[in-house]
Amino acid sequence: MKITLKERKLKSGKVSLSIEYYKGSETTPEGKRRHIRENENLKMFLYGNPKNAGERKKNKETLVLAKKILAIREAEFYQGRFNIKNTTKAKRRFLDFFIEKTEEKSDSPKNYGNWTATLVHLKRHISPNTNFEEVDENFVKRVRQYFDKEAQTKSNLPLSLNSKYSYFNKFKASIRAAFNEGYLSINYAAKVKSFEQAESQREYLTFQELQKLAKTSCKYEILKSAFLFSCLTGLRWSDINTMTWSEVRDEDKSSRINFRQKKTDGVEYLYISKQARNFLGKRKDPIDRVFTGLKYSAVYNNEIVRWCNRAGISKHITFHSARHTNAVLLLENGADIYTVSKRLGHREIRTTAIYAKIVDQKMKEASNLIPEIKI
Incomplete structure (x- = not known):
């Protein structure tokens, strides 16, 4: 894939900046060659014909920023293509990240309760020094195995199927968030199957x-x-x-x-x-x-x-x-x-x-x- 910075002149006289992702070409059913391109509008603009030093300076600053964004997009592509982890973020401890995600749910008492319960279990299974360098598909599988075979309730009973489903899904949500935020180059949550959810009993009064x-x-x-x-x-x-x-x-x-x-x-x-x-x-x-x-x-x-x-x-x-x-x-x-x-x-x-x-x-x-x- 080729990633380039593109300029497009608008009727207003300004120039719109975007990033083009060229993904090659394919042959259509009619036998014609079709190029596959996607564009990301940066919502950044240049003066088409700068009239003074202020506009020329603004153009220069805008171009510098656009090129920095381009460099970030190129780095993100190569990280994914070659399975390269962000070395700075890879050093962060996983449990610290999970605690951060848990606190983001504090406005919803029930959801927050499920996240904190999941955290209790993860602290029992995952070393506090485990960082994102150690997070891979096998790591996710081991956590699933823990919830399935080892985790117990406060009464020392095995977890119910719905508890396994809920806790493991919260864990997977944190893995997806880590991928989206650049801590992981691969979304390992998508590679490991969740537990099936049992139909819960709804207790009611006659x-x-x-x-x-x-x-x-x-x-x-x-x-x-x-x-x-x-x-x-x-x-x-x-x-x-x-x-x-x-x-x-x-x-x-x-x-x-x-x-x-x-x-x-x-x-x-x-x-x-x-x-x-x-x-x-x-x-x-x-x-x-x-x-x-x-x-x-x-x-x-x-x-x-x-x-x-x-x-x-x-x-x-x-x-x-x-x-x-x-x-x-x-x-x-x-x-x-x-x-x-x-x-x-x-x-x-x-x-x-x-x-x-x-x-x-x-x-x-x-x-x-x-x-x-x-x-």
């Missing part, structure tokens, strides 16, 4: 269990209100926790939430029932959070479990189970799968279809409720 929970006291009233609100609306913890009164619209005889989903960044308009609106309480200033004092912590998570135990519910219920509960109750009470998918903000209908399978199972169980007829 309507009778939800009724019992609503009548049972919870140590934190704000947590109880937020959880029951999620059961009635399907909103995620992240969206409930950050909801402000500016997002709550009371319109005539109905109410809706206009918000941007934290997980998908999509804008949603969600109508809510009168009972769900009552859980929000009295309207306050637009910038105030609706559920003041709600926070993500082990204390609140443990209280959900204790609250369920007091209600006689032995299932392992988390706050996210409220969202599952909403989906199942909607389907059981006649909502079509498309409507449920839109209300939950799913991008793909197949995500919602998992809840439909749960309802089908309940229908199957119901077929055996009638006692046998004695004949």
Whole structure:
């Protein structure tokens, strides 16, 4: 491949600079020779006919910068072609890089939690002095082998398939990032297969269990209100926790939430029932959070479990189970799968279809409720 700096005169009189990547030629089905070129617009311009010393100086500075970029592109090409690593970046320690990538996820509690959990495992397996010079396909395979055969939970049990899938994918994401940022000349993440993802069990409450929970006291009233609100609306913890009164619209005889989903960044308009609106309480200033004092912590998570135990519910219920509960109750009470998918903000209908399978199972169980007829 030939890499060159190209100039193109514009109607305005200025000259546009770009880098051309000439990749050879090929013969078309018609028997003609076609040259293969790609261009990178540098968005840099020269004065076509500089009129003074200032414009001539600007042209000179622009050309110097353009040629430096050209040199970088040539170096990047040869690094990839001959498997040459950036000698400076190759000295950086891998775990330091992974910690940096982990901290970039701190704005998303759930994702950040998965990255930090992955980091704990990587620290057990990878030497702190391992640098990018030692990262290759075999290195990635050894990490996969660790997650598959050696890694254990805090209870000294083997990792579940979904944990293997999640942790190894976070590791592979860091390898891809290292490749994109020039620490590696080859994307080794693409060379090693990920784990298959098992279909996760979605724990939910039946309507009778939800009724019992609503009548049972919870140590934190704000947590109880937020959880029951999620059961009635399907909103995620992240969206409930950050909801402000500016997002709550009371319109005539109905109410809706206009918000941007934290997980998908999509804008949603969600109508809510009168009972769900009552859980929000009295309207306050637009910038105030609706559920003041709600926070993500082990204390609140443990209280959900204790609250369920007091209600006689032995299932392992988390706050996210409220969202599952909403989906199942909607389907059981006649909502079509498309409507449920839109209300939950799913991008793909197949995500919602998992809840439909749960309802089908309940229908199957119901077929055996009638006692046998004695004949």
